Amino acid sequence: MNSTRYSRQTILKDFGPVGQEKLARAKVLVVGAGGLGVPVMTYLNAMGVGTLGLVDNDIVSASNLHRQVLYGESDIGKSKVAVAIEKLNAQNSETLLTGYPTFLTTENALEIIREYDMVVDASDNFPTRYLINDACVILKKPFVYGALHGFEGQVSVFNFQQGPTYRCLFKNMPRPAEIPSCEENGVLGIIPGIVGNFQAMETIKVITGIGEVLSGKLLLYNGLDQSLTKIKFSRLNKNLDIEALKSTYDFDCQVPVSAIGAPEFELLHSSEDVVCIDVRTRSEFNAFHLPKTVNIPLAEMETRINEISANGPVYVICQSGVRSHQAVATLRELQPKTTFINVKGGINNLNAYATKY
Amino acid sequence: MDVLLFGIAKDIVGESRLRLEGEHEDLLSVGQLKRFLKRKFPEFSNLSSFAVAVNSEYAEDDVPLGRNDEIAIIPPVSGG
Numbered sequence: 142m143n144s145t146r147y148s149r150q151t152i153l154k155d156f157g158p159v160g161q162e163k164l165a166r167a168k169v170l171v172v173g174a175g176g177l178g179v180p181v182m183t184y185l186n187a188m189g190v191g192t193l194g195l196v197d198n199d200i201v202s203a204s205n206l207h208r209q210v211l212y213g214e215s216d217i218g219k220s221k222v223a224v225a226i227e228k229l230n231a232q233n234s235e236t237l238l239t240g241y242p243t244f245l246t247t248e249n250a251l252e253i254i255r256e257y258d259m260v261v262d263a264s265d266n267f268p269t270r271y272l273i274n275d276a277c278v279i280l281k282k283p284f285v286y287g288a289l290h291g292f293e294g295q296v297s298v299f300n301f302q303q304g305p306t307y308r309c310l311f312k313n314m315p316r317p318a319e320i321p322s323c324e325e326n327g328v329l330g331i332i333p334g335i336v337g338n339f340q341a342m343e344t345i346k347v348i349t350g351i352g353e354v355l356s357g358k359l360l361l362y363n364g365l366d367q368s369l370t371k372i373k374f375s376r377l378n379k380n381l382d383i384e385a386l387k388s389t390y391d392f393d394c395q396v397p398v399s400a401i402g403a404p405e406f407e408l409l410h411s412s413e414d415v416v417c418i419d420v421r422t423r424s425e426f427n428a429f430h431l432p433k434t435v436n437i438p439l440a441e442m443e444t445r446i447n448e449i450s451a452n453g454p455v456y457v458i459c460q461s462g463v464r465s466h467q468a469v470a471t472l473r474e475l476q477p478k479t480t481f482i483n484v485k486g487g488i489n490n491l492n493a494y495a496t497k498y
Numbered sequence: 499m500d501v502l503l504f505g506i507a508k509d510i511v512g513e514s515r516l517r518l519e520g521e522h523e524d525l526l527s528v529g530q531l532k533r534f535l536k537r538k539f540p541e542f543s544n545l546s547s548f549a550v551a552v553n554s555e556y557a558e559d560d561v562p563l564g565r566n567d568e569i570a571i572i573p574p575v576s577g578g
Contacts (some may be wrong), residue, residue: 176577202569290505290575309572310556317548319506328510328577359549361504364513370502372549372570374556392536422509440541 153222161189162350167348168192172245172273172459173263174221175289176208177340181261183211184341186229186236193229194257196241197221208330232262232405245269247386250276259347260284261340268390271314274299274307278383283356287340292329294336296360298343304356307388312380314390316467332364334336336411387444398469400483404491406456416451417484420468422457429494430456439464446475453478499525500568507548507571510541528552529559531569548573 151161152342155299174197186193201209201216201224209221216224222240229238242252245264254260254408262273262284269290277284283301285293299306339360346352361370381448401409409415410431417434419426427435439459449455449472457472459465462485469481488494501516507540508514517523525531526552536542549572563569 153519173578175578197576216519254516265576267574269574287578288575288578291509293504293508293575295572295575299538310549313547315574319544319546326577333578338538360569370554370570371513372551372554372556372572374549374551 142338146326148262155351156349157433159394162349163349164189164345165191166361167259168194168257169259169261169344169348170196170257171261171263172269173265174209174225174259175205175263175265176289177263177265177337177363178261179209179211179225180334181263181287181341182225182229183232183346184338185344186233187292188345189233190236192237192239192257194239194241194253194313194344195222196243196245197225197226198242198244208333208445210334211346245272245333247272247298247388247390248496253282254280254282259344260343261285262288263337263340272390275383275386278306278381279386283342284344285347287336289328289332289336289385291326292332292364294332294362294364296336296339296343296355296362298347298354298356300381301347301354301356303376303381305374306380308380309377310359310374314328329364335364336362391408398466398483400466400469400485401456403462403484403486403488404492406458406484407491407493408457415446415456416449416453417458418449418468420457421465421488425460429488431488431493434458439468442468442471443475445472446472449476449479451479454482456482458484459487461489499563499566501531502568502570505573505575506545506575507542510539525563527559527563528557528561528569531563532559532560535571545573 147161150156151158169185171178171189173496174195180194182195200222201212201219201221205218206212211228212224220242222242226238226240250272259282260273260277262270264270273284277300284299286297286299343355346354357373419430419434419436420439422438457465457468465483465487469483472481499520503511503514525534551570552561552567
């Protein structure tokens with residue numbers, strides 16, 4: 142396209158044609174084409190980043206539309222990566238766009254990331270975040286981190302010029318059930334938009350060298366009072382010594398437990414008296430629960446186990462099936478005479494929930 | 499002593515700021531504060547790690563606390 146396309150930013154004294162040239166030569170991989178990935182890739186593409194890679198294996202669903210503003214109603218059911226590439230190509234045909242319709246895994250992470258100068262972590266789960274960290278440390282690539290919870294977000298740039306990494310801030314991956322996901326906890330549509338734009342800004346700074354990169358600093362954003370807090374942290378040298386990926390980044394407590402699918406459980410629950418414990422928090426339980434279920438939050442399980450008495454099996458449910466899985470593993474240790482059964486997929490996969498939400 | 503709560507820590511305590519006044523004179527280090535939080539709010543025991551910052555700087559358990567310090571409790575968050 143003609144030379145006026147980027148003129149509003151190339152006339153900026155501290156950016157100039159030199160900054161634009163750096164963007165054109167840059168290769169950026171965005172992991173996650175969801176709430177954070179959408180603003181990141183939209184702005185990097187519009188501003189003229191020459192090569193963009195997108196990794197995501199999800200399809201567009203109706204519950205994405207309130208925050209993933211690149212997608213529309215007619216995209217529901219389609220691959221996010223495919224839809225995104227089509228729209229980004231219409232937005233800027235000069236960008237070299239590559240889609241990876243897969244999840245980032247231990248098998249493909251190094252191979253994919255190696256082709257790029259830097260990574261934007263726009264993922265939505267801890268295993269992927271720790272995998273990105275370790276792969277970027279091994280390949281010596283900086284990555285721009287963003288994550289959110291409710292009305293808040295976190296942003297930082299890790300592994301930038303020998304700077305601190307994600308593991309310098311949070312050494313170990315949390316266990317499942319410790320920290321609820323957006324799916325369980327909810328997210329206000331605009332929050333990933335704001336946090337993702339902060340990530341895009343940091344990406345531009347890393348590429349062009351303007352300003353001060355958010356390395357060694359964690360930015361905490363709170364939308365409710367519009368506060369920004371910066372926390373300084375240091376590098377721990379041992380976190381730069383990673384030489385190989387771990388064999389797995391899955392949550393380590395995936396011991397097999399007895400389980401039933403959510404739809405089968407729903408049928409059973411409607412036709413006979415079953416004993417069912419809901420291990421979500423009180424507020425989640427109050428917002429929605431199946432009739433005839435007892436609420437014992439996971440955190441209180443060990444102290445309230447004596448409230449559970451049943452002759453037959455006891456079904457255990459939560460929002461997505463992760464916390465209930467952990468509860469079943471704990472419960473059968475504590476009360477080996479009772480049969481505990483996990484409701485796989487949890488409340489998200491009940492018809493009674495899907496039709497209401 | 500002012501404790502700002504982020505992420506799941508805010509959900510556990512139920513507010514975004516906790517003021518700890520004179521009766522907590524035994525809170526002399528970050529480690530002691532962590533133990534106090536776990537006693538008072540048992541759900542903190544479920545978190546395998548959370549970062550603590552004192553006066554906007556990441557702090558290990560042995561960092562001393564003073565009465566006018568501003569502390570932030572920062573658990574990891576995963577949403578995207």
